[in-house]
Amino acid sequence: MKILFKESDELLLTASPDEKIRVGDVILSESVLSQVIEIKFLTTNSIESYILRKSLIPEENNTEVVQQEISDIMGTLLDQKLITTKIRGHLENGEGDKKILKTGMNDFNLSREKTIPKKISISELFEILELKFPESSIAKTITEDMEFDFDPRKLELTLITGKKKSGKSYFAKRLLLKLIENGVFTLVLDVNQEYQNLGVDENNQPNQYFKHFTVLDPTINNPKGNRQPLRIPLKEISAEDFMNLLEIQTPPQQQAIFRCWRDLRGNEHFDLTDVEGWIATHVDNEMVQIALQSRIRYANSLRVFGPLDIDSIVSNLKDGGALILSIGFLENRFRKKLVRLVENWLRRLTDQNGKVKLHAACLFLEEAQMYADTDNIVDLITRMRHLGITPVFITNDPTTLPDELFANIDNIISFLFKNEKDLNHLGRAGLLDNSTLSLLKTLERQQCLVIGEFTNDFPLFVKILKQDGVQMKGETRKLIR
C-alpha cells in the first residue's frame, strides 16, 4: 500500500489487487490510525482511455498472445485499488510499550515515498482499544472472525436500529439474554410480540431462561406458565387518568370520581368492584350514579383494569430476568398510559428505600414512537437515567425518535439501511461521520456497525451469531403456512 493523498480527515491509499483489504479494516500509517470506509478502482485518465481503447473490440473477439514471463503482471494496474480511509486518531506511547489511541493528528508526519501503511489485525486493534472479550461471545468481527461482545457494564443509552428484517430484533433478543445472564433486570415494551417466546426452545419446551421471563399479556384472564394477565391497577393511576381513559367528561361525574379516588386510595388495593360499590353508596344524584355505573361496566368490558402485583413479579426477576409487557394488542391510549405507569413502576422499583430496591434496570423500548411521546422519551433519557434506568431503543425508523435522544446517545448498533434519510438521521448522534454511516448500505443480514461505549468509540463491523436453544422468532404469521 502507498499513500496517495490526505484530504480533511480522510487518508487515501492505493493497494494492489492481491492485497487483501476489506471495508472496516484498520490501517496504521506511521502513527496515524485510519479505517477503510470505501474501496474503489484507482482510475486515472490514462486508465480510462486504456479501457475505452480495449472496448473497441468485443472481449469475445479478442485474442492475446502475451509473453509468458509477463502475463501475470499485465492488467494488474487496471485493478489497482483506491482505498478511502477515515482517520480515527493517532497512536501515542503510553506506559511501557502500550499504545494509546488519541483522536486527531498531532503532527503531519506522513510521507508518500517512505510511509508504508499496513493493515493491523483486529486483535492488535482490540489491544489498542483495550477491548477484551470472553471466548463465547454473541458476535464476531466481520473481518477476521474475532470474538466481539457487548459488555453490559457499557450498556448506556443505546439505539438498536436497522431496516426491517436486517437482524436488529434478533440482536436485541441476544442482548436481553446476555443481560439476564449478567443478573440484570429488564423491562421490555413489546409491541410486536417479539420477546415472548424467549423462555422456550425451538420445540416450545422451557429452556434455561424460562424462569427468568414473565410475560404480561392483556389477552389472558388467568396466569398460565410464565404468563400473567396485564392489568392496570387503579391504585396506580390518578382519578384524571381514569376519567380520561373512560371519557368521563361531565363535572358532576368527575367530582364523584375525584371523591371516590380520595376515599379509596388509602386502601392497599382497590378495583372496579370497589369503585362501583363506592358509587352506589356515595353518589346521591341518580342520573350521575347511572352514568358512572355505565362507565364502570364499560371499564370492566375492556379487561384493562385490575390487580397487578408488579413488586412481587419484579422481586422474582431482580437478579436477572425480563418482564415482557405485551402491548401490541392494547389500544393506543392504554399503551400510552401504560408507559407513564411503567415510569412510575421503575421509579418505585429502584427506590432504595422501597420494597424491591432494584439497584438498576434496563428498559427495552421497541418502536417507541408507537406509544411514547417526546416528553416520555426525554424523561427516560434524562431523569430516569439517574435512577439507574438504562433505556435501549429499538426501531426500524430512527427518524421517529426525538433529537434529544440523539444528543445523548452512548451506543449505536445499526444494521442494514438503504435509505439516505435514515442514514443522515443517525449522523445526528455525532458518533459517526456520514461516509462511515453510508457503509450501512453494504451490510448483510445480521451484520451491524457498533459504535460508542461498547467499542470505546471506534466503529466496528460485527455479525451477530446464532442463538441456539431459544425461540428467537417473533410471532408474525405468514400468509402461506
Place this chain on the structure above:
Amino acid sequence: MHNISKIFPAVKKSESQDIFLPSDSSSSETIKAQKFTEEELPVDLNVEKNKFGEIRSQPLNNLQVRAIDSTAFNLGTVEDGVVGVVRISVIIKKPNESKHHCVKYGPNIFKVTNQDKNSIYQDKFQQVFGTKPPANSAPATYKMIDRIRNLAERYIILEEIKNSTNALILIDGSLISHPIDTPASYITQIIDESKNNNNIVAAISKETSLVLSQSGKGILSLCDFDTEPVYYGPINKFIQGDRSRYRGDVYVVKLTPNGEAFRIDIPPNSIIPPQEIFGLLSYTSGDYGYPDELKLAHMTSVHSSIEVIELQAAAVRNFNLRIQESIRKKLFPI
C-alpha cells in the same frame, strides 16, 4: 495463431543486478524508423499528361479483411543497452460480420545490449527472412527496438498472407525493399504468396519521402485539389534514381471525398486491377479516408501508459534490474 516467440531475444535474468532508467510512460510509442526503407527521391510526374482514375467504392462481398500493424516502446535503458517492448495487432473482419476480431501478439519485452545487438540481429533476421543480413548491419542499440519490431511485423505479415485466402491484406507501410531491414526476396515472397492464396495486398503509407521534382512538394500533394476519391499512378517510372527497390506499383490515392491522400503500394501482379482494389479500400475507409481495420490495428497495438508501467515492472523482475531515477528527473523535478 503464429508463434512469434522466436523473433524476440530470450528473456533471462542477468547474474548481477543492472541499473534501469525507465522511460517516461506518457509517450506511447517509438517513432518507426522510416528512413531505412525509403530515401528522399524526386518524382518527375506531370499530372496533366499522366493517367489517373476515379475510385468507386465497392463492397467486399466474400473477401475478409486482415490488417496488420505494430508498435514498439523503449521501456528504458540499462547500463549498456535498452529494454524494449513490441506488440503486433491483426484486425480481422470476416465476410458478413459486422464486428471485428483482434489477435494481439505481445507485448513482448526484450533486452538488447551493445555487446549482443549484432548477434541478435543476425539471428532474428535469419529467422524471419531466411537469409543473413549484411555484416554489422545492426543499428545503434537504441534503434534495435524498432528494428526488432520491424522483424516481428514482417514475420506476421508473411504468415497472415500464407495462412489466409480470399483476403484483403492491409499493411501499414510500403512494399519497398532494403537489404538492411527488408530483403527484396521477402517482398517477392509476399507478392507471390498473395497471388497463390488469392489474396490482395495493399501497403498504405501515411507519409512518404518521394517528392515531385517540379514543385518540390511531397507526392501526396497530387490530390490537393481533388474533391472526389481519386488515384494517381503507378508512378514508379517517374521516380528518379534507384527505383528498383520499389517492388510494388506506387500510387497516390484519396479514398474518400474528404479524406487525406495516402501512398498505396500494390503488387504489380495483383489478382484484381488496382482501381478495384482502391474501390474495396474506399469501402473500408472511415474518417480521414483511412481504412478502419488499419486504424484499429494501430490503436490496439499501442502500449498505453498503464501498460508501460506494468511492463517496466515486468522488466525489472525478469532482467534482474534495479530502478534508478534519471539524473534529469532529479535535477528538474518539475
